[in-house]
Amino acid sequence: MKKFCVNCGVEESESTPIIKGLCPRCYIEIKGLVTRPRSVEIGYCRICGGVRVHGKWIYVQSLEELKDVIEDFFIELLKPSEEFTLEDIDVTFTPYEDSPAAINILGKLEEVKISHTVMVMVSWRASLCPLCKKIVGGSHSAVIQLRYVNADREIEDFVNSIAKEFEKWIKEVKPVKNGYDIQLLDASLTKRIVEAAKRKWRAVKVVESHGDVKRTSSGQRVSRLYVSIRILNFKAGDYIIISGIPYTVESFDGTWLVLRDGSGNISKVHFADLSRNLSKYRIGKR
Ligand SMILES: [Zn+2]
Ligand SMILES: [Zn+2]
Structure with a gap:
């Protein structure tokens, strides 16, 4: 008597053996070829791209090498069923x-x-x-001080996109009053973040300074670069103080700020003139 699959009823043939009462297709579906976790977590170094598998750091030079490491990792993880011989994975x-x-x-x-x-x-x-922990010494070499007039969706999107794009090089994105301090492992990235801000908003004021001068163990003087990026995203209704005089923002088109003083007089200010004396401005909500 011919054997047949108890699930789909197909008869045994040369190309369709019946294994534990099932044809190969139903075997795969019901018993499965391998047991595996639904999800895995793989640690990696955000600087060099090395991966941590089974508790050990493995350094890779290319995506091919990374693929080999990941495949070895999964080969160890998958448990073939009794009737299945695992030969290779991709x-x-x-x-x-x-x-x-x-x-x-x-x-x-x-x-x-x-x-x-x-x-x-x-x-x-x-x-x-x-290895990378040693190189960066756990410290950061630059801080972006991102500030703005109004916390809105555009600011949020910008911070998220920066955090994603430069993830490997960001030590921390710290929310502070009226903004974020973004600690960077590499100072050269500040330029790219400034450019990204200027692409998104015309009215941006950037000030660079150096601080936290230290001497390294080899006697080299190093300092931290601070880059203040102030986004002047004024909105109608904002209340600002210029040289002690309060104004209400009538409108802002990204370049020209139209202001109304307490007596109802309207004045027009270019954002560049504003930003030169920005420290004199106090911006708040009525
Ligand atoms: Zn079947
Ligand atoms: Zn590393």
């Missing part, structure tokens, strides 16, 4: 970005060659590897 994944990885499993289910794909969610956890 993992498709997005490096350093939380996303599902497609693991193509190759092997033999009894004598039948099988190729089957399973998905595992990969979360990447950024940190510093011991």
